[in-house]
Amino acid sequence: MNLSELSREFVLHFGEMGSRWGINRTVGQIYALLYVAERPLNADEIAEALAFSRSNVSMGLKELESWRLVRLQHLPNDRREYFSAPEDVWAIFRTLAEERRKREIDPTLSMLRGAIMATPANEADRFAQKRMKEMHDLIELATMWFNDVQRLEPETLKQLMKLGARVQKLLEMKDKLKVVTGAKAQGR
Amino acid sequence: MNLSELSREFVLHFGEMGSRWGINRTVGQIYALLYVAERPLNADEIAEALAFSRSNVSMGLKELESWRLVRLQHLPNDRREYFSAPEDVWAIFRTLAEERRKREIDPTLSMLRGAIMATPANEADRFAQKRMKEMHDLIELATMWFNDVQRLEPETLKQLMKLGARVQKLLEMKDKLKVVTGAKAQGR
């Protein structure tokens, strides 16, 4: 298991990027390696390819499993565990987004909710609450939207993205239609 | 400058969250403090409120300036520099997204482009390139879309988000319309 120039560059880059995010270098590299690997790899192969200690790889894989970013499987007549990255790139991004939501966004939202509900002690508190409410509403809207939209078919999503800013025209069209047909509730 | 219970909780939470992202605890707290402050604060006030050394605050503010997340201003008859967080929450998120794109996404895209263009040395390389291309295309589509959509009015964006998954209906409607009116180019 020795890496080609091409894959090595990819793996190293992901290591650096990983450490910019919460994920550490080792974990980033392991993930990148699995992503470009043609077949599932076992821990020894990973350790050799990346020149990490066996135990480091074990911990990295644990981390990736907790992020649900790797699949564990067994090959016939081989006791070792083999790991691979899910094939569908859209699914990978969805998982990543979902996990981050659970770990970072949800706790933030609940902290904000608590703070907004609390009785303000003075004018400064009232102002702070106003600011927190603005942030809360934006985050909530964005996550609900994300939640909603990530369940669409990748093809639909692609279509929407390709539309880009022209989605505005579509929205305007929709509103006009509502006016013409005399629908009562606008927006939601 | 002493913090109310309410603001302190917010500030501490942001400190922790900050360290989950690349941003460190100090920087997260400084930002949170400015975000809920009614008026611009100077470095000494920040240092006192958060019980950080003056120099630590100085470095934190530098970092925030490099992310374009704080505004620097001067008050009449006061030599000190006063800092504040932009008021528009949507603008804040846009800035954050833009900066991350510049620092993390763009370099990744160019690395991927380079790797995809390179001549593959063997079958494994060819496979790796296929995977990299999938990732490249998804990231590129998503960033182009983001770029496009972030220029829309916050109101339009809100409307789109509230629509959520029902956007699918709108897309279908659009396609039917195209068929009916006999438009030639579909999608883009």
Add this chain to the structure above:
DNA sequence: TTGAATTTTCAGGAAGTTCTGAAATTATAG
């Protein structure tokens, strides 16, 4: 069972980062 293969845990050293106080630099009022 036993024992070899495999994986996990963990103490502690290595590496990296954060934070401080002191000194240097910069800005400006007089």
Add this chain to the structure above:
DNA sequence: CTATAATTTCAGAACTTCCTGAAAATTCAA
């Protein structure tokens, strides 16, 4: 200019995170 206020820089101490090798635990074939 000079003196003082304000800010920045920086070496190193304090703290955190990462990584390893050794030992423990688990798994499974025989």
